Amino acid sequence: MKIKNNIEFNKTVKINNKDFNINNFKDNKDNNNLNDLLDFIKDSLKKIDKEKADYIKSKLSLSDLLDPLSRVTYLIEKGQAISYLKELFIMIKDSKLNSELFIDIVNKTNMPQIGSISYFIKSLGSVIGSFKGFVNGIAEINAGINTNDKAYKYLGILDLISSLGGISILLGVPFAGLIYSTFFAILKGIVIFEYSSNFTEIQKADYIFSLIGNILNYSLYTGLFMPYSLIFMPILSILHLTYLNSPKLRKSLKKIISVIKK
Numbered sequence: 001m002k003i004k005n006n007i008e009f010n011k012t013v014k015i016n017n018k019d020f021n022i023n024n025f026k027d028n029k030d031n032n033n034l035n036d037l038l039d040f041i042k043d044s045l046k047k048i049d050k051e052k053a054d055y056i057k058s059k060l061s062l063s064d065l066l067d068p069l070s071r072v073t074y075l076i077e078k079g080q081a082i083s084y085l086k087e088l089f090i091m092i093k094d095s096k097l098n099s100e101l102f103i104d105i106v107n108k109t110n111m112p113q114i115g116s117i118s119y120f121i122k123s124l125g126s127v128i129g130s131f132k133g134f135v136n137g138i139a140e141i142n143a144g145i146n147t148n149d150k151a152y153k154y155l156g157i158l159d160l161i162s163s164l165g166g167i168s169i170l171l172g173v174p175f176a177g178l179i180y181s182t183f184f185a186i187l188k189g190i191v192i193f194e195y196s197s198n199f200t201e202i203q204k205a206d207y208i209f210s211l212i213g214n215i216l217n218y219s220l221y222t223g224l225f226m227p228y229s230l231i232f233m234p235i236l237s238i239l240h241l242t243y244l245n246s247p248k249l250r251k252s253l254k255k256i257i258s259v260i261k262k
Helices: 029-046 050-077 081-094 099-109 117-147 150-171 174-194 201-222 229-245 247-261
Strands: 012-015 018-021
Touching: 050 081, 050 099, 050 117, 050 150, 050 201, 050 229, 081 099, 099 229, 117 150, 150 174, 174 201, 201 229, 201 247, 229 247
Parallel strands: none
Antiparallel strands: 012 018
């Protein structure tokens, strides 16, 4: 006996205030998911302001520690860390710094053996360094758009383009990277100082720390500057990370500077 079913179901449902047709849902599943993802990204970008862009930049500064870490890891892998430390302590004790020691360390740790842990860390540092510039650039551009601040948009564009410089080390052309980064560092400096009142202490400090850090970093690969930059790089990276992420430190230094000025 055949029973005719005349019951009709409502084929349209509401999900997150959006209408989805049940008949077409399977066919459009991937499309709907993609649209939802794009909507989420658009909404997230609209929420980025200057404070959020500064927050992102301060947290991503942690990646600057990866290059010094790769060098230390290399010496540990080769079993040379203790011997170099002993030589360094003797040099400090005798108050005589031997540039040959630092040159030797730099030459050995610039490009570790492919497949080693130190090589992985160094490659990760270069990739994240470029990725960091890309993320910072996108955040600053959107902060500029959302707050109608052209200075942030300019800085974001420069951060975005200059982010490619770090790849030059992996490609074996560090001198090209130095020229490329220096050019964009000059442009960023012009923007920051021309629109000084538009930028926070975090942006100004990051520019100065990054400028010095890039010079020290490329000096190790190009041999243009003294090898003692190997000592100052990790110190600078730690100061950079601490300053950007510690409001208390920024306030304390601001007080000290104001006292010195008086």
